[in-house]
Amino acid sequence: MRNEKAAEVFRTFLKQVKNRITPERFEVLDAALEHHGHFGADDLYVQLKNSKSKVSRATVYNTLELLAQCDLISKRNFGDNLNRYESNYKRQTHDHLICVECGKIVEFSDARISDIPKEISEKLGFDMNSYSFNIFARCKNEKECKKRK
C-alpha cells in the first residue's frame, strides 16, 4: 500500500541530502504512514518483522530519523523516555495533552501557540526548528480514566 506522493517527497529529499534510495527505506515509509496515531520505533520494527519484512532494527531507526527530517513524520516525546512518531501526512499541526494517570493522549490545536516559538527564537538569536507543547493532566471522569493502567 504505497503512497506515491509521500514516496516522491522522500525520494526528492534523499537525493537532496545525497542519501541512497533503497527499497528498505520505502518499506519503513509505508509502514509509518499506515499508522494512525503515535508509534514507537521499536513497535514499527516488530510490526515489520511480523509481516515478514527483512528490514533491520538499525534501518528502521535510521529511516524514521530521515522521515522526520523531511517532515513526513514528526518525532514526539511525552516525557517517558520513549520516542514516538506520527505521520504528518494530510494532518494539521497540533499539540498533545497526556493524562498522567492512564496515559491517554488527546490532540488539540490552539491558534495562539503557533506564532510564539518562531518569535521567541528570533528574539534569542536562534533559527526555529520545531517546538513541542505538551500538557500533562488528569481525566476528570475517573471511570473513564485508569482503564489502561
Added chain:
Amino acid sequence: MRNEKAAEVFRTFLKQVKNRITPERFEVLDAALEHHGHFGADDLYVQLKNSKSKVSRATVYNTLELLAQCDLISKRNFGDNLNRYESNYKRQTHDHLICVECGKIVEFSDARISDIPKEISEKLGFDMNSYSFNIFARCKNEKECKKRK
C-alpha cells in the same frame, strides 16, 4: 548546606502522602537544590558518591520523583531520552529553548503561554497538572554553536 525551608516543605509532603522521613532523602534534596541548572538523576548519584555519600542509585531516583511530586524540583525532558531535573526553589516558571546542534539550553518566559494549558485542560475535561513547552532551534552565531558537540 541544608535549606531548612525546603526541607520543611518536603517533610510535610512526606507525612501527607505517608512516606517515611529518612536522612537519605534529605541528602538528595540538599544535593538537588545545590545544583544551578539542569541535572540528570545519574549525575546526582555520581556526585553524591564522589562526596562519599552512601545513598544508592535506587534512592536517588525514588527521591527525585518525590521531590518533583511536591514541586520542589521540576522534571524536564528535552527529547533526548534523559530525564533532567531543576530546582524550583525561588525560581520563576520558565520554558526552554534547546539548540539542536550544540545542545545549549536557554530559558525564557512568555506571559502568553501561562494561561493556555489550564484553559485547554478544562475545555477537554481534564485537570491540569503541568505542561512543557520546548523550542528546538539552531544558534545563529555558528562560532558560538558547535562548541559542545
Added chain:
DNA sequence: ATTGCTGCAAAACGTTTGCACCTAT
C-alpha cells in the same frame, strides 16, 4: 513489631554501534 526504605547488583528498556556483506550509484 511492622512495614517501608535502603543498598547493592543485576535486569530491563529503548536506542546505538561495529562489523562484514551487499547494493545503489
Added chain:
DNA sequence: ATAGGTGCAAACGTTTTGCAGCAAT
C-alpha cells in the same frame, strides 16, 4: 568500482527491579 546502506548481534546508558537487611514509625 566504491561509497554508503544493510542485517545482525552485541553494547550502550539510563532507569527499574529483586532481594535481604535495616530503620522510621
